[in-house]
Amino acid sequence: MTVQNIVTVGAGQAAAVAARNLRRQGYDGRIRLIGDEPHLPYQRPPLSKEFLAGADTEDSLWILPPTWVTDHDVDIVTGTTVVRVDAMSRRVELEGGAAVQADAVLFATGGAPRTLAVPGPRPELVHYLRTLDDARRLASALRPGRRLAIVGAGFIGLELAATATALGVDVTVLESVPVPLARVLGPAMAAAVCRLHREAGVDLRTGMRINGIRTTSAGVLIDVDGSGPVEADAVVIGIGITPNTAVAEASGLHTDDGIVVDAAGRTAVSNIFAAGDVARRYSPRAGRHIRPEHFDNASRQGVAVANTMLGRDTISDDAPWFWSDQYGRNLQFVGAATGDPVVRGDVDAGEFTGFYLEGTTVRGAFAMDCGADITAARELLDRAVDVDALLDEGTDLWDLVYADIDEEAQVTR
Structure with missing residues (x-):
C-alpha cells in the first residue's frame, strides 16, 4: 500500500x-x-x-x-x-x-503527570510541570522569598528545585525513598546529586510519608507522617x-x-x-x-x-542517555546502573564520572561536569576494559575505545 x-x-x-x-x-x-x-x-x-x-x-x-x-x-x-x-x-x-x-x-x-488529590479553597496553588502552560503558571509563583514545596525528587523535581533556588525561592523537597534517584543512578551516584542540592540550600527530606496535602486561605499545608506539617506558598507534584x-x-x-x-x-x-x-x-x-x-x-x-x-525498517535501540543541568552543573547518564560503580575524578569537587561495571565490563556511566567522558563511555558500553586505566585521569578514554577496536582488528587479520 x-x-x-x-x-x-x-x-x-x-x-x-x-x-x-x-x-x-x-x-x-x-x-x-x-x-x-x-x-x-x-x-x-x-x-x-x-x-x-x-x-x-x-x-x-x-x-x-x-x-x-x-x-x-x-x-x-x-x-x-x-x-x-x-x-x-x-x-x-x-x-x-x-x-x-x-x-x-x-x-x-x-x-x-500522576496526580494527587489536594482539597481546599485554593487549587491554583497546586502545580504540575509537564506542559508549556504548566510552566507559565508556575513561573508566577517563583518569586524571591516565596516558599515552594516539591513532592517527588526525580530529575524534573530536582531540576525545578535548582531553578527555583537560583531565583531566590525557599525550596523544600519531600521524597518517599531514602536516597532519591537511587533506582536510576544507584545509591552512591544518587547521593552525590542529593549533596549538590543540600549544599545549595534546598531542604531535601527523604524517607518521607505524606498523609495528605491541602490548601488553605494562607497557602499549602502538607501533613508528613512523624513530623510537623510543611507549610508553603505553593506546591509542585512531581511523582512521575x-x-x-x-x-x-x-x-x-x-x-x-x-x-x-x-x-x-x-x-x-x-x-x-x-x-x-x-x-x-x-x-x-x-x-x-x-x-x-x-x-x-x-x-x-x-x-x-x-x-x-516509508518501508525502510529502522530500529532505535541505542543505550538510554539523558542529561540534566542543575546549579550550573551538567549531569549526564548513559547505559544502565548495574554492577558496581567505580569513580574517575573527584566526587567532593563535583567533577567526576562513575562507571558501572560488571567485572571489567562497562554497563553504564554517570558524569557530573564531565560530559566528554560520557561520549567515550557510549563506545565502551558492554566492553571489557582495563579498570586501572579507566580510573586513571591521565588516561585518554578514547585510547581505551580505540584499543578495543584495534584488538578486534588483530583477531580478524
Whole structure:
C-alpha cells in the first residue's frame, strides 16, 4: 500500500521529529499532526530550567519553526482531541464528530503527570510541570522569598528545585525513598546529586510519608507522617508520568504500560505505529519491551519510525542517555546502573564520572561536569576494559575505545 497521507495522534517531540525526518527522506505526501495543546510542537526539557528561569523565550522552544512548517507543507492541528482511530480503515475520529482519513497513523501521545488529590479553597496553588502552560503558571509563583514545596525528587523535581533556588525561592523537597534517584543512578551516584542540592540550600527530606496535602486561605499545608506539617506558598507534584493510552485503548490497540510495538515501532495493526514516551518498544539490547521516558529517546524513535513508515525498517535501540543541568552543573547518564560503580575524578569537587561495571565490563556511566567522558563511555558500553586505566585521569578514554577496536582488528587479520 502506498502511503500518501500520514496522521500523528499527538504533536510533541516524537511526532515533530518524525515529520521532519519524513520530509528529509523525500516523502512528499500529506503530513498532519493533531495535538490537544494550543501550541506548535515544543521542547519540554527547558520548561524546568531555562524557560522557567526566564532565560529562554517561547520562540526558542519550537521544534518545528513556523517558517519550516510552511515551507515543508506540514499541517499542524492544535487544540484538537482525537477520541478514537478505526484501526482497520485508519479513520481518525475527532472530538465533536469530525474525522480525517489516513493511510498510516503514528500514535505519539506522550504521558500525563500522576496526580494527587489536594482539597481546599485554593487549587491554583497546586502545580504540575509537564506542559508549556504548566510552566507559565508556575513561573508566577517563583518569586524571591516565596516558599515552594516539591513532592517527588526525580530529575524534573530536582531540576525545578535548582531553578527555583537560583531565583531566590525557599525550596523544600519531600521524597518517599531514602536516597532519591537511587533506582536510576544507584545509591552512591544518587547521593552525590542529593549533596549538590543540600549544599545549595534546598531542604531535601527523604524517607518521607505524606498523609495528605491541602490548601488553605494562607497557602499549602502538607501533613508528613512523624513530623510537623510543611507549610508553603505553593506546591509542585512531581511523582512521575503515566503513558497516555486512552485513545489507543479506544482504538483496540494492545497496551501494557504503554502502546506495545516491535523494535521498529509497529503495532500489531498494519500501518499503525507508536513512538515516544507512550511506546513500549521491544529492545533487542535489553531482550524485552521497555518504555524510556526522556527527550533523546523520543527524538531517536521519531527518526526511526519515520523510516519504518516509508518501508525502510529502522530500529532505535541505542543505550538510554539523558542529561540534566542543575546549579550550573551538567549531569549526564548513559547505559544502565548495574554492577558496581567505580569513580574517575573527584566526587567532593563535583567533577567526576562513575562507571558501572560488571567485572571489567562497562554497563553504564554517570558524569557530573564531565560530559566528554560520557561520549567515550557510549563506545565502551558492554566492553571489557582495563579498570586501572579507566580510573586513571591521565588516561585518554578514547585510547581505551580505540584499543578495543584495534584488538578486534588483530583477531580478524
